[in-house]
Amino acid sequence: MTGRPITAMVVGDRPKAVAKLVCGIEVFDALTHAYCALAGTRLQVLGREGPPWWHTASAVANAIVALRLGMYAWRQPRRAGKRREAQTHTRESFVGLLLDIRNAKKQGPAAIGDRRRTRLAELVTFARNRSPYYRELYRSRPDRVEDPTLLPVTSKQALMANFDAAVTDREVTLQKVRAFIADPDLIGEPFLGVRVFSVFTPLPDLVAQLNDFRPALLFGYATAIAALAAEQEAGRLRIDPVLVVPTAERLPPGEHEKIAEVFSARVGEVYGSTGIGVATFRCAHGWLHVNSDWVILEPVERDFSPTPPGRPSHTVLVTNLANRVQPIIRYDLGDSLTTRPDPCPCGTPLPAIRVEGRRDDALRFPGAGGREARVLPLALGTAIEETPGVLQFQAYQSQDDELTIRLAAEPDAEPEAVWRDVGGHVTEFLAAQGGDVRLRRASEPPHRDPRTQKFRSIWDARARQASEGRER
Numbered sequence: 001m002t003g004r005p006i007t008a009m010v011v012g013d014r015p016k017a018v019a020k021l022v023c024g025i026e027v028f029d030a031l032t033h034a035y036c037a038l039a040g041t042r043l044q045v046l047g048r049e050g051p052p053w054w055h056t057a058s059a060v061a062n063a064i065v066a067l068r069l070g071m072y073a074w075r076q077p078r079r080a081g082k083r084r085e086a087q088t089h090t091r092e093s094f095v096g097l098l099l100d101i102r103n104a105k106k107q108g109p110a111a112i113g114d115r116r117r118t119r120l121a122e123l124v125t126f127a128r129n130r131s132p133y134y135r136e137l138y139r140s141r142p143d144r145v146e147d148p149t150l151l152p153v154t155s156k157q158a159l160m161a162n163f164d165a166a167v168t169d170r171e172v173t174l175q176k177v178r179a180f181i182a183d184p185d186l187i188g189e190p191f192l193g194v195r196v197f198s199v200f201t202p203l204p205d206l207v208a209q210l211n212d213f214r215p216a217l218l219f220g221y222a223t224a225i226a227a228l229a230a231e232q233e234a235g236r237l238r239i240d241p242v243l244v245v246p247t248a249e250r251l252p253p254g255e256h257e258k259i260a261e262v263f264s265a266r267v268g269e270v271y272g273s274t275g276i277g278v279a280t281f282r283c284a285h286g287w288l289h290v291n292s293d294w295v296i297l298e299p300v301e302r303d304f305s306p307t308p309p310g311r312p313s314h315t316v317l318v319t320n321l322a323n324r325v326q327p328i329i330r331y332d333l334g335d336s337l338t339t340r341p342d343p344c345p346c347g348t349p350l351p352a353i354r355v356e357g358r359r360d361d362a363l364r365f366p367g368a369g370g371r372e373a374r375v376l377p378l379a380l381g382t383a384i385e386e387t388p389g390v391l392q393f394q395a396y397q398s399q400d401d402e403l404t405i406r407l408a409a410e411p412d413a414e415p416e417a418v419w420r421d422v423g424g425h426v427t428e429f430l431a432a433q434g435g436d437v438r439l440r441r442a443s444e445p446p447h448r449d450p451r452t453q454k455f456r457s458i459w460d461a462r463a464r465q466a467s468e469g470r471e472r
């Protein structure tokens, strides 16, 4: 780490939104390391145990990155402190949180349960007071809610359809968020040692930019990191990061180890989609540990009854106790997840989970001059999803040079106009990646796979047809 305290993030064109997400992740990481340091637990990374000072050093490093990102993401040039109240939680001092964790540790696991219940009750009260949507949704529920199962389930469709009513800050509206998203400021501009690279950049250009920048810390969408690892392995990318953190998407088994090997770096892990971000870390026994006093994960069956530990769930409901601007309470994440029934042999007291996933495929299309264009699912998904009027979508590669899109428009949007905009964005995006691709609009709306009951966003239907053919 010789004089390169520099972070590269390979993310969508929303620097501040992403900075907020990564800042949250960093806070969780810092807390996890602090927790381990204070609890005297040492985590193994790839079968190796770090030196005794590793957790303390990492907690400090994560805290510094979080602070820098936070300063960037929440800095508001000419604004009175209007939003301050809603953001109290993200502004809470790091030292305060450390003390809080130490106290929780001193008081034992029962105290962590108490904190979780108190935080949930506070979050529900806050959401009811500030958000017309949640006030209505929770109308018939008890005054004080300490048990999440007393509350109804929410979904992406419901929250997006009621976005303005669901947020707790009346100044945040979908229209403003969209205007903000559409403003691609700061991409590629170094800020406080952090430089944001767009995942929409064609891979060869991204490799060249990263070779120039030589980041010490590399954060990014998981499939982007995986693609960069392949470039590094092929010798085209030559960077030497100390820490690599794939976020927002899950990777196939073995991919983490490969990334760690290719970059000779430590690899962190985050589970959950953009905006929901559940920070976890993978222990030496291959389980993900969850910071359970800030996040509630409920693995459930199809009818939302609890799935017992040790069995894969139908889906998982997530409650984020730290996000107050857009409350995420019993949100249906769509993933299948297994909770470990017994204590994890790594010694970490935090709950251990395994994600069976919903996993999106990276797509490969023929490109100009016989070159192959590799398309990252999250980048493609972002290009579609951030088109105004899109409620839900699915996209699959139906033929070598054909992408089929299933689209549902928001209730107040004009479906034909939304489709035209989506078509324009996607065509532009694919062309920038060097792909020569036809778009097809599916006649049916997005839906779960009737066979697996899973909802996938982006996949290679050619591969699936082929593998199904083999099974028969």
Ligand SMILES: [Zn+2]
Residues within 6 Å of the ligand: 283, 284, 285, 287, 289, 344, 345, 346, 347, 348, 352
């Ligand atoms: Zn473990």
